[in-house]
Amino acid sequence: MNDLKRLLEREAVRPLIGGAGLALDDGDFARFLGYCDDPFNYRIRVWSPDLKKDMTWLEHDREGLIELFKSLPEHLQRQGRLHRQVTVATVEPSNVDGFLVVTSPFVVHHTNLEGQTHTLAVGRYIDIVNMIDEKIVLTARDVMLDTRDLGIGLHVPI
């Protein structure tokens, strides 16, 4: 029974993580937020071998992300398209009932307006997934970046 439950959880999580990635790739932020809980917390974290410290490079709650997405058309942004290759690696129960910890390595490729693609970033998503309600959603996402040189950077979540 437990094994079956775990299997079902894993199956349920895959389209959540994958779908959220595709929504970000498409720049469809409303759709991305549809995969996120309310409240939701998003962070990009990086270990600095230079400072020997953890750094936080972006942190927003749901409202903060909504404001960010609203402001994007006013900003000068990296052009082209991002492509996230996300693999759900592990799905574990969290220490809070009904929540799962999902770890997914990712690679983000950038394709520029000339059609050339290069690797922009690699890292892991550490997601807290809420399985309590019928709708399975992301309650928190920590993006643990390995890549620290992001060239001209980004205005949007990884």
Place this chain on the structure above:
Amino acid sequence: MSARSESSWEKVPRLPAGHFVSGLVYTDPDVYQDEIDNIFSKAWRFACHESELPEPFDYRLVDHAGQSLICIRGEDDEVRTFLNVCSHRGGKLLTEPSGNARLITCFYHRWTYDSLGACTGIPRPSGYSKEVAKDSMGLRGLRTAVKHGLVFIALDEGAPDLDTFIGLALDQFSEMLGTTLLEVFHYNRAVLDCNWKAWHETNMDLYHEFMHAVLRQTQVGAMPMEDRRLITFENGHGGSGGDLKAAYDGYKSFAGRGGDVPPLPGTDPTDFRFVDLFPSTAIIARGTVVRIDTATPLGPDKTLLEMRGLGVKGESQEHRQARQRHHNQYWGPFGRNVPEDMIAAEACADSFRNQAGRYQIIARDENLTGQDDAILRAFYKEWGDRTGRDPGNPIDPATA
């Protein structure tokens, strides 16, 4: 009026000298080599913040003029700098970007050095004549000086001392940087496809406030342009000559910024001040948080940028988080401003790379107020003095 003809486009601008710059300063390999030889190998340059070396034997690697340097705090607490090169056969000594090295051991034949740069060990020394002995085989030391917690280095032993070089340029930061212990909490590097000056110009050019959505909404109208004060200094430095103001409410998600953490000493949450140190370091403070960025040339068309964000050492986690938030609003790889500046630097590099763009105009004259280009002109004046080239015509046809 119509589009410009070939001759109009290529003609030297009818502007006073110093009010325009030839695109060749960004692309010509001889100009670039002159910059390495006469600017980066000669002038003082920011290397790191003292807080990055808190304990004896703590070190930090620094990229400078194509060379790797070791900044290390000695057992006597003094910060020194050495080339990261073994005296024996050139082995690169340290590879981790920071750490603690009581003894620096070369991986290759195990020669050792101490934090004062002395050679302390040569395995089987008997095989050498007396010319190769510990006493004469220390590391190459560089001049190092610390001002307001900022560690500066100079390759040139004949350069005037740091205080002479800086002059009054850091005075507006002396209280902020010099009276409270600060600490670096943010560090990131980015290699850009542009000349180092194209980056540094984004720091010196106020007119490009119009490019940034945040600055259009919080800064351009926050105080009358004619009340702004800019200042230029000896040796090519420039900056704000009094605080500029920001009105955060103009940008919705910044509203209330600064209410959650005390500002840095001598400033107000809505103050904006900056100094651009020749050749390529900018210090920018926005009330609660300060950024230091340095551009290191890697080639005419490649630049290493290093960005640091600083808060108060030992402050509560809550205050640190607030400062980090304020930092990230503008700066860092996901800030609202910094990526836009990087896009600008690379976009202009694209135009000058194949000489489509011929000149850039730095001719705004606003009596050191508003969005005057005076800081850019002061920079290029120093650049010309040091390279012996005219920024408006760097490849003199008579000598080319």
